[in-house]
Amino acid sequence: MTSTTPVSQHSGSLLLAPARPIGPRRRWAFLIDIAVMLFLFAAVVGIYAIGRSWLGPVAPGAHISQSPSALPLYALYSLVRIGVAYGLSLIFALGYGYLAANSRRAEIILIPLLDILQSIPVLSFLPGVMLAMVALFPHRQIGVELGSVLLIFTGQVWNIAFSFYSSLKTEPRELKEAARIYRFGNWQRFAQLDLPFATIGLVWNSMMSVAGGWFFLMACEMFVLGDRDFRLPGLGSFLQTAAGNGDTRAVLYGLAAMVGVIVLLDQLIWRPIIIWADKFKFEQVQDAKTKTSTLLQLVGRAAFVIRAYRFLVRPLINWLTLSFAGGARKASAIISEHRRGRWGQWLLGILGVAVILVSAFAVFRGIGELSSLHRQDYFALLRSASFTFLRVNAALFLGALWTVPVGVAIGSSPRFSKIAQPMVQLAASIPATALFPVLLLFLIRLRGGLEIAAMLLMLLGTQWYILFNVIAGAMAVPTDLKEVARIFCFTTWDRWRYLTLPAIFPYLITGMVTASGGAWNASIIAEYFHFQGRIVSAPGLGSTISGASDSGRFDVLLASTLIMATIVVLMNRLVWRRLYRLASTRFKLET
């Protein structure tokens, strides 16, 4: 969340949806959604079942130090966890996006699946992932470590996959034709067309993903599962322990360490990467002003880097291209297309049948699990869902309420924006969850304090998406339209009604969509918190999920996750996608 550039292009689930180059809308699309839902449901049940059956002895939770001198090491631990999770995310996302974009059959399943996976909060993956990992390495810490990494992974991967997929689908036709007519092999095509074209979207989404990693770090490093207490040394567990003890000093130390790490990351990694990524912009003319980064120039000039590139990277790429080019030719010479096609068909068919059988079994088991809940339980779940619904939308409304005027002010005044932009960026880079204990200290004493705190956390976590998009929208208002408003002496109200609001509408919607998904996911933390030795919780779906995960109530967890995923996907389909379509037709500023 450290960007100023519109996150509009490649961010949340839905923003991309309308831009997806799908043909005429399929009437039976909802059937796929249902099938995918069932499949997913099955997968969750399956993972859980495996985890439960593999249940083994688990090492007792480590002691989390509260001394500031432990912080550097803890910061490193957390950084590595997030880094590894991000690396896995990138690899997985590239594969997922590539498959979805290149196989029509896979696309039908994979893309709605992505929509749904994105709407599942990270804690819902917790029992399955954790139990499986711990069972894999029962006597070693690595099991817990891997589990934590995988949890972070589930919060980072989906939007990157979406971004890569949609980049692949929007490659310009003539570039694709050039790659074909000049007989690029798969590898060369990937390296010289697919990956470069997707780079900018990947970079922005990576930044968002890593920010999300920090946001959920506390939940991913320290949690209770049934009667087992998992804690891994890291910044997240440090902060959570401090909050649990009500140790304000330690909270502030941890907060400072986290902000420090994030700012460093931003300056040392993201900034140079963004500037480097500029070369992948798909444009025919050069920008008047080119951005520069001292660090990047230094690195680029460093003899070591140049040498490493010339003698290591370049030959490696050459070798890859050559061997792939040769290999592909050989392969196509040996295997005739016909035979490969038939083998592929068989394999796919068998795989498909297996998946369907296993899913059917898992769905059956899952329904059994769900049937242990009574009708009153479901009413209670729906009631908490409605609380969270209200909270999420109130947070969105409040977010829009303050970010629209401020964003427009920043975006339409270059002078103001010069001062405000860096401040906003810094503020946005602080993960709201880290601030949360501090907020709670003040709010817990008030009546309905947690209610306010929960909403505030959602707001803190998601308002930046709206703000950055509004700023981008305000900067994109054409000067001539502003001049028209001035010449005809529009009143302030008229100016907002006829110019500003319509002009920023598409951006606002883009921001709100991302914010909405983010707020739902954040509810698991916002509504349920270990604080000063006890659990503070506000009634809601998020706290139900967190509580169920804590107490190992799998049936409740499953049911509440399903409800949340359904609500988020339905909201996307019924509300946001429509608004987005409206935004991209009526409120599009065309030249």
Place this chain on the structure above:
Amino acid sequence: MQVIAPTDLAVYPGQIVAVLGPSGCGKSTLLRMLTGLSPASAGGVLWHGQPVREESPNVSIVFQSFALFPWLTVLENVEAPLEARGMRPIERHKRALRIIDAVGLDGFQNAYPKELSGGMKQRVGVARALVVEPEVLFMDEPFSALDVLTAETLRGELLELWLENKIPTRAIFIVTHNIEEAVVLADRIIVLGRNPAHIHADLAVNLSYPRDRKTPQFVELVDTIYRVLTRPDDKQDHVHTAANGGTAVSHRPIMLPHTRPGGMAGLLEILVDQGGRADLHRLAYDLSLEVDALLPTVDTAVLLGFLRIEEGDAVITSEGEEFAKADIQTRKKLFRAAGLAHVPLLRQMEQALKAKTDRTLQDEFFHDLIDEHFSEAESRRQLETAIQWGRYAEIFDYDAATGKLTLTEV
């Protein structure tokens, strides 16, 4: 959906073949079929007597939009096709530099495409195409994204490379909508008609290079091509009957040219100023319009009975004159009358709307009516044009947000 009618076309070594035709007639589709990029739905493309497959022919394409990879340098762009063929780095480096030098880009090999002007970019496109020593060089409107002077320079350079045998290419196949470009470059000009595309004329050009645009032969040939392009498309039915064994009657609706009524009014006014008759070639020249911009407007006027084509001249009719001299409200009335009289689709739309008690219909309804006759994209454009005209003529109102057409009450 048939886009291209049965077409017999052979490309021989030693020739530059130019394919001319109005926009949307299937020129680019034809090029993509010949190169194996898109499959032909029926019939086949033969390459040295063998059916063409994507991998088999040694051909290159120079694209209208250049299609350079912006993240690769000039050199890397030119090397990429060699890399794909598995050539060693040193060898492909040498070959790429040689061809970069040949197209006059020496010294720019390490530049990125966005640092280059349009002309330079297309030189890179040409270099990349030539570096694989293609047997046939295909060019898809290669100069139409460039300004007039740059395009002329590049044409000259291409001819020089070709005539002095500096390139190993045995034939060049160029798709263009610029008549003069075709006449300057080609040994043979194929004029395509549209919907479905078919060969309208196949002309040999026997002028010696370099060709002077001022010579009477040159002007004569350009004139001839104009005449061919504006000749009433009598082949349409002929082709159709031939394809169906001579039994079916053509129900293909008239294809609307994609123009706005305002442009036609301007053309008619200019014609009135020029005494009611003008040579199309001169007209295009005076308006500095390319043929594909002028022809749809002319077609519209002809369709509505405001204009007649006689031997490559545009002649205004009395209705056209009335229209040109009328004020805007009268023009709309005249347009309405002419539209309902000559455009079956507009008449159909009016009748359908009248038949409904609430005088309202969804645009999808009309889309379904025409989409069996055109490709999906084309029927969208047809409907768009019809709606454009109908709104201008005040036959109906259209709400783009809801897609509703409502009959205008008179």
